[in-house]
Every structure is written in structure tokens, then in C-alpha cells.
Amino acid sequence: MANEITAEEINKHDATLLKDIDDALANCMKCGNCQAGCPIYRETRKEFSVARGKISLMQAILSGKLEITKEFDSMMAQCLTCKTCAANCPCGVKADELILRGRHATIKARGLNPIKKTVFSLLSNRPLFNTVLRMGGMFGWLTFKDIPDKNAVLSRLPMPGMDPNRATAPLAATPLRSEFPPVIKVDNPKHKVAFFTGCTINFMYTDMGKAVIDVLTENGNEVILPGAQHCCGTPVHVSGAFELANEMAKHNIEVFERFECDYIVGACGSCVEALKDYPKWLADEPDWAARAQAIADKVREISQFLVETGYKTDNLGAINKTVTMHDPCHMVRGIHVTEQPREILKSIPGINFVEMKEHDRCCGSGGSFSLAHYELSRQINDRKCENIKATNADYVCASCPSCRMHITDGIVQNKMPQVVYHPIQLLAESYKLGKQK
Amino acid sequence: MEKDQLIAEMKKIVGEENVLHSKEALYSYSYDATPGHVYMPDVVVSPGNVQEVSAILKFANEHKIPVYPRGSGTNLSAGTAPLKGGIVLLMLRFNKILDLDLENLIAEVEVGVVVQDINDYVAPHGLIYPPDPGTVKTASLGGTINENSGGLRGLKYGITKNYVQGLEVVLANGDIIHTGGKNVKDVSGYDMTKLFTGSEGTLGVVTKAYLKLVPKPEAQASMIAVFNTLEDAGNAVSDIIAAKIIPATMEILDNASIRTVEDFMHVGLPTDAAAILLLEVDGHPVIVADEKEKVLEVLKKNNAAEVTLAKSPEHKEQLWTARRMALPCLAKLRPTTFVEDATVPRSKLTQFLRIVTKAAKDYNVTIGTFGHAGDGNMHPTIVCDLRDEEEMERVHKAMDDIFRGAVELGGTLSGEHGIGLGKLPWMELQHGKEGMNAMKAIKRALDPNLILNPGKLIGEC
Ligand SMILES: Cc1cc2nc3c(=O)[nH]c(=O)nc-3n(C[C@H](O)[C@H](O)[C@H](O)COP(=O)(O)OP(=O)(O)OC[C@H]3O[C@@H](n4cnc5c(N)ncnc54)[C@H](O)[C@@H]3O)c2cc1C
Ligand code: SF4
């Protein structure tokens, strides 16, 4: 047949998909330094798990030595987007971002895999997405089917004073945004703050969201909870489906533009990073990029916001507990916020703050990575749990709901007594205790 | 032998899960840290114990299949590149520290362990394992033994071979032998331990080693000195040694390196200086204080324009940024980086640096040089773009001048990175025909079918 597509042509086509990152890939000098920090490589010790391997594979596609295959796809999937490689790369190679480009190329070359496709089309349709989530459909799919051990879905949603051994199903009865009015007023507001909840906080860890609202109002801020806000798009973006993620970003930009606010606050390191990265995501569309920048300028992580604008410390009740902290990847290497949550924790009377070993090492969650590679992400997490154990802490703090879920799972599996909170939850609790005096 | 049959045999020996053969997986083991050497193997096999290694080699030997031992693949001489196809033997499952003998100060360690992990393991006992290559956090023990790696502390503490006291080695025919052991003194037979150390995987597969440990020095003093001429810097290095002081570290950066680091880092380095020396003396606090004074005197006598003493460990880290960032910053200049390691007698340092600068000018290539001044071990670092053929030709001409220059000064092609494939063309220049023949005879005696890392170190045999 005259128009039969040859293997060579496929290779050529695949190569074009990565053409524009040729130079960025060539900057990798193959020193292998990225082996030292990569949480996945540390467990597998396989070259294609580490940044250098994935960069080389992409270069092989570019030079036509390999084509984009399922195997290539599964190797590109072996990344937690934890940015450890990029933070320590002597050549300044942003391997995490390049790996996303590799995933993007796969999608372009072969289309999304069918299961992911269903989920992502759900994700991009907000009302449907919300309904399905509410029924437990999506997280049910995510958790029950892919996590072999049923225990893994037992995640604790503890409040201080509650039996820490109580395990609960992951979905909250009522999503956070359905529990509150769109605007929570205070007298003479200091600032108008829009709260970007993110999905995990909205649907699962509503306790974290409530703590954020309590702390914001306690400090004289009016809180706006835009009902139409959507998932930040991170899970879609990191899967390489950039076009879809960009649509979600545009939706969120439109939603937040509608409200007059001084700040946009989030409580999940990944969501905040995404909002700050929207201008980068949308760089090819200058008008949108400019609108994204206007939004990004207002975005703060909650502890960052509190430390920047000041928060009350004169009415705090004592929490007599030993507390340690995990630095979520996107907090430490994404938005570089590590001091503020510590400052807040240390300002709470009674807290004995103990630093854990390797506190900035990835917990192994990596969003949907832990779902597709549960065993591996468990191994990575066991290391985290060992480090937690060594501190003898009562509480572990993490400014990310995904980390909270994954570390909680690890703690349950390892039969440890710790409870995981967002730092803001302890501050909220401390305000509450202060009032009881 | 058919590829499928080879894969099936390997699976029989090590189990299905320890054999990789997808095209993508094979490609992942087609290269190492050396630019420009990519060759596809037929299969990647990860043995879990010495018997499995023996079975694999026996089979490969019978069928004359090439075998490439591999650790972390960070070597800079294409030492792990699967030049002729065959089996990549991935040694990373040998990941245990088997014993720490505090009475004999010996650690018994498997070859897949990362060198930094050995140090972390012995540190609570007040001990160190001194060989610390720049890749200490990634390189495997097996790789460092086979490259006989050095590091920043080489001047005073020596290099890998000074710390390897015994080995477990599998020979090409599958025989398992033990060399040396825990004895500090041992003259029974040929020194096989030293023969295998630095053999770049061409004589046998090492599975385990007995390592000598030493007490951690109690005190350190570090300083950085700026020089306006290369001669002054070179003389300072010789004079310090002549004053009978052996610093733990004595590193140099040339002007090109200084400028590059300053461009990227803005740490206030003197961009017009000809060279910077970084020094550290260590040991007993009293001796350290005394040696520090003597070093300062020598530096002054040799016209150091500026000397800064580290006030605290943090301050030292700050001062050493220049050295730490030299390679990374040079690497950032261009896509491809060749880190060479030609070494000359200490007294020839200045002459050698001149040769490098001239080569860079003659062929219009960018070269920054830094390195272990105390050892005469320089790292002329050539940055370029592998994709530009014309430039690469000039790069090779510059390399040729540098290697020839080093050998003419009584130096050597490689101080620590090994020969592998990259520096093969110059081997005869240094060793002569007779020298090469002697090495080839050893190779043929231990590996008659030439299956172990064929074509490397001594070339075709
Ligand atoms: C940025 C950078 C800095 C560096 N700095 C230094 C430095 O300061 N000093 C220095 O000396 N080197 C340095 N190197 C070179 C390199 O790190 C060392 O050569 C290191 O020892 C290699 O260890 P590896 O585990 O990666 O070995 P590999 O690269 O996997 O293998 C190296 C060689 O050893 C053989 N081999 C590996 N394991 C075995 C085994 N079990 N049995 C038999 N043969 C085996 C291989 O066949 C190969 O020939 C540097 C490299 C880079 C990229
Ligand atoms: S990504 Fe960076 S650290 Fe990893 S091999 Fe490339 S240059 Fe080295």
C-alpha cells in the first residue's frame, strides 16, 4: 500500500514530539548525581528509574533509536515529581519537568490509556466530577481497585482529642465547600482572602479546610470560598495531558477573577505550586499567561500568608505534645516554604518540636504514583516511618493532604501511634484551647 | 548464541525478575557518565550472590559472550559501555555491609554498597573510609575498587588501593578466589588484591572487599589563598610539601574555572587571579595549629595576594563553594563535558597548566582546569557540544596535546578515572609496546576467551 506507515516514519514522528527540549536534554552531562536523592532509584536501583535514565530514553527517541512504546510510557511513569533530582543537579537540569514532557509526548503519540482517559475526562468536567467524587466513585476507583491491601484505604481523620486509632473511610460525608457559605464574613476585615481548597481537602480532609477557615477568621480575614473552583489540574498536568490541564487552569483563573480579593490562599503545597505555575503552563497563550500571572501574584500557602501578614499569638492554648514535621516535596522544592510552618508550630505553647532525619525526603505518595505503584511507594514510605519513629513524636505535621494520607497509611501499616496533621490544624486547635481557659 | 536462548539461560540462573531485556531497558545500560559512548547490550543481569556470578561467568566463558560488570555507571572512561554487546552484569544487589571488625578496624563490604553509606555506617564509631571521589554519594564500592578511585583527601590519606586489604573475586572461568584478608602484613604470593584493584572489570568480577578504616581526625584547619601568577601558586604547593607538611587537601582552580564559578554563583571570587589554592590540614589539634601557621608562612612567602582562614565549618563550606561548584559551573557552559584527569609530578604542575591553556587557545576550545594540586592530578575540563562534529575534531586535537604533554613531563594519562575506551589511543605512548605486551599477557592468562570488558584498558588483545 502506498500510504502504509512505516516504523521509521513512526520513529520520526515520535522524535518531533520532543524536538523543542533537545537542548534542555543535552544539558544533562550524565554524571549520575541524581541517583543519590531519587526516592524511586533508591529502592529499585534501576537506571530507568532515575532522572539520568529517563533523560537518556527521551534522547533515544529524539535520535530515532527508540520509539514511544508502552514500556517507555511505564518508565516515564516511574517518577514522583518530587524534584529532588532537579534541586541537586550540578547542571541545573529540571529533570522533573522534562519527564512530564516525556509523558506529554507519549500521550500525543499514542493517546491516553483508556482508564486514565475516563478519569481525566471526568476531571475536566467539574459538576460531573464533583458528583462522582461525592459518591465515592472516583476515589473508590483510585483506592480500592489499585491498592491491593484493603487496609491501605483506611485513613484516619483524627481531631485532637479523638481516639487516634479510629480508622475512617477516606471520603468526608459532606464536602468542605458544601458546608460553608461562599463568603464567611468578619467585622472590619483585615484582608479579603479567597481559599483555594483543592480536591483532597474539599472531599477528604475537610478537617484541614475547616482549620484554615477558623485560623483565617480568627485573624480577622474575610474568607471567600468560590463554589465553582476546580481541581488545580496537577494530576492531569503530571500525567502529561498538558492541554487538558491548561483548560482546568483557565477555568480556575476565570473563577477567581470574579472575586475581589487581596490574597488567594491554599493549604496544599502542590495546589499552591500549580496556581503559581499557571503562567508557565499557559506560556504559549500570552493573554492567558498575563491573567494567570495576576492570579499567581496573589497566591500564598497558608503558613506563608500568616507569617507574612501576621497572626495572633497572645491567645494560644498549650498543646503538650512532641511534634515533628515532614517537608512535602512541593513545599520544599516547589514553592520553597519550609520555615513558615516551623515558625507557626514553634509559636504554639507546649509543643516540643523535634526535627526528623531526612525531613525533606519524599514520602513516596507522588499523587497518583502511589496508586499505580503501591508496593514501591510503600517501601519509600517505610523509610519515612522509620525516621518518624526515631523522633518519638506524638504528631507528625505535613502541609499537604496527599502526604498526610500516605504517611497515615504507613503509620497504620507499621502499627505506630503517631497522628498526622496539617500544621494549621494545630494552630486552630491552639486557638480553641486558648478560648477554653 | 541466539539472544532468546541467552536470556532464557540467564533467567534460569538469577530468576526472571533479575533479567532485563526490553529495548528500553537495554538502552538504559548502553552508556555511563562518559560522553559519546553508546552501545546496546543483549541482556542486563543482576546476580544476587557469588554463586550466581560464578554460574553466569562459566556460561559466558563457554559461549564466549562478553560480560561488562557495572556498579553505578558514573565512571568517566566508558568503562561500563557494552562495546561488543553481550551481558551487562549489574552488581547493585550486592548491597550489604557484612561486618565491622572494631578490633582490626576492618569492614567487610559487598561491592554494590554506595561509598557514602560505608562512611555513614562507620562514623558513629569515630572511623572513616578515606577514599572520597566526587561521586562519593553515588559510586559503588565495586566501581571505585575497579577504577582505583581517589578523592579530595588523596594527598594525605591515599587512594582506594591503600584501603583495600582483601577481595573476593570471580574469575572469567567461574572460579571463586579470595585474595588478601584482614592481615595488615601479607606477603604470601603475588599481590593479587592490588592487581584486581584498578583493573576496570577486565580481569575478574569483584563481589566483596575487606576495607581498612582509620580514626577520624580530631581537628581541621582550612584556608583559601589567591595568587596572581601560576608560578607562585605552583611554588607554594611544592614549598608546603618541602616544609614537610602533608595537607589532607590541597586543591587548585585556574583562572578559567574561577571566572566561570563567579559568573554563575556571584560569591565574590577574584576573577583576575591566576589561581586559587584551597588547603586543609587535619589531625591532632596541637599539630593542626602548628601546621596551619607554617602553611600561612609558606603562602605569604610565595606572594599569596590574599589568604582567608575558615572561621567555622559553615564558613569553610562557603569558602569551598568555588571548588565544589567548579565542575558543575563549567558543565553548565556547554552541553557536553569531558572531565579529564591527566596527572604530572607535583613539581611539574605549572608547566602542565601552561600546556592546557595553550591547547585551549590553539584549538579554540573552552577548557577550565581545577584539581588535586597536591597530587599533581589535574582535571582539565573541556566543554563542548557532541553534536558539532567540527568542534569535536578540535576537542580531540586539544586532548591529544594535553595527554602528550602530560606524558612528556613524566606524568600519566589518568590519575583516577581510568583508561576504559576514552584514553586507549594514548596508552602505548605512556607504556611502550613492551609494557602493553606485559599487560596483555596478564589479561590473556586470567581471561583467555577475552570475555571480561573486552576492548577496554589495554584495547584489543
Ligand atoms: C561528576 C563526577 C565526579 C567524579 N569525581 C571523581 C573523583 O573525584 N575521583 C575519582 O577517582 N573518580 C571520580 N569520578 C569517576 C567515577 O565516579 C569513579 O570512577 C567511580 O569509582 C565509579 O563507580 P561506579 O560504581 O559508578 O562504577 P561503574 O562506572 O559502574 O564502573 C566502573 C568500572 O568498574 C568496573 N566494575 C564495576 N563494578 C565492578 C565489580 N563488582 N567487579 C569488577 N568490575 C567492576 C566496570 O566494569 C567499570 O570498568 C567522577 C565521576 C563523575 C561523573
Ligand atoms: S540530570 Fe543532572 S544530576 Fe542527573 S545525570 Fe543529568 S546532569 Fe547529572
Ligand code: SF4
Ligand atoms: S522528580 Fe523525584 S522521583 Fe522523579 S526522577 Fe527526580 S528524584 Fe526521582
Ligand code: SF4
Ligand atoms: S494538588 Fe492534589 S489536592 Fe491539590 S487540587 Fe490538585 S489534585 Fe487536588
